Amino acid sequence: MTVTTPKTTREPSLLERAAKVYDFSAHARARDDGPVAPVTPAAPVAPEPATAAPISTDPTFLAIPENLRAAVGEELPDDFYLPVDHGDIAAIDRGMLASSGMIVPGAPVGPLAExxxxxxxxxxxxxxRIAETDSADKARTILVCSARPEDGKTFCAVNLALSLAAERDTEVLLVDADVAKPDVLNQLGLSDGPGLLDALADTQIDVETLVIRTDVPHLSILPAGTKTAMDTELLASARTRNVLARLLAANPRRVIIFDSPPALAASPASVLAMMVGQVMLVVRADRTPEGELRAAVNLLDSCEHIQLVLNAVSFVPGGARFGSYYGQGGSQ
Known part of the structure; x- marks a missing residue:
């Protein structure tokens, strides 16, 4: 996957810029004929330890090229993936992260982490840049979204949160804002509980008391909360800005990442886009038509800065990626 520069104008389009590393036309022509063969040779897969969990068959995980998935059990002690009881601090299931191909905190750096x-x-x-020209608080908010379901947005939101949490001067709060189909806590092996929607519905609730601290340094989670048919209306209310301000004020080093519903599948994404500093739009390179991508961008256009991340991308022949450097795609 790769990332574009911030969206400041409509020309050139996001896909025109993405085309520098991705042959969209080839995927579009072959979309109805089956999956597109990767341009680069398949990288050898390291053998898994006997105790490793089975590799996920979830379509979100399968969208990630094999050579970019996290390695499992590379020179790690047998108890590395076992959860540890830290009292009121939630233990993230590192074995689940590994079996889902995600970044594993404390594990050797691999291509996906890079x-x-x-x-x-x-x-x-x-x-x-946003902090210099707009609001310092707004600059600390990021919306992770996609056009359609199963494009890999939650996978990317969790990995982005884990990666940002490794920064020395940053605290990360990952908010499960996919209120209709929340999946963040499930991906991390955590138990669900009250969260964002509960704080929006009840003004007596201090949203900060619902934040879950984890055993990954600098990483906290806010669940989606109790489902309601009025989710979009709650998110569009003035209460949401108050809740967001409370979360930002609680820690001046905090960066808030929202995992939102797909833009073309549910309305909350466009509402949340009005409140954040930037949007990271995840696109399945092998299945998202340009028309749907443009429609999603239009719905999220209230945010000035939209960045594109291509998932399941085929790179141009000869392009150097991180797989070879880390011994997963050729000689070192």
Missing amino acids: EFRLIKRQLLITKG
Whole structure:
């Protein structure tokens, strides 16, 4: 996957810029004929330890090229993936992260971690620009979205949060704002509970008391909360801005990442886009038509800065990626 520069004008289009590393036409022509063969040779897959969990068959995970998935069990102690009881601090299931191909905190750096280092660096650069020209608080908010379901947005939101949490001077709050189909806590192996929607519905609730601290340094989670048919209306209310202000004020180093519903599948995404500093739009390179991408951008257009992340991308022949450097795509 890769990331574009911030959206400032409509020309050139996001896909025109993305076409520098991705042959969209080839995927579009073959969309009805089955999956597109990757341009680069398939990288060898390291053998899994006997105790490793089975690799996920979720379509979101399968969208990630094999050579960019996190390695499992590379020179790690047998108890590395086992959860540890830290009292009131929630233990993230590292074994579940590994089996889902996500970044595993504390594990050796692999290609996926390096890809998200590039992505987060661009987001942090944009954060600084927003702070200089707009609002310092607004600069600390990021919406992760997609056009359609199963494009990999939650996968990217969780990995982005894990990557940002590794920064020395940043605290990360990952908010599960996909209120109709929340999945963030499930991906992390955590138990669900009251969250964002509960704080929006009841003015007596201090949203900060619903934030879950985790055993990953600098990373906290806010669940979606109790489902309601009035989710979009709650998110569009003045209460949401008050709740957001409370979360930002609680920690001046906090960056808030919202995992939102797909823009073309549910209305909350366009509402949340009005309140954040930038949007990271995740696109399944092998299945998202340009028309749907443009429609999603239009719905999120209330946010000035939209960045595009291509998921399941085929790179041009000869393009150097991180797989070879980390011994997963050729000689070192």
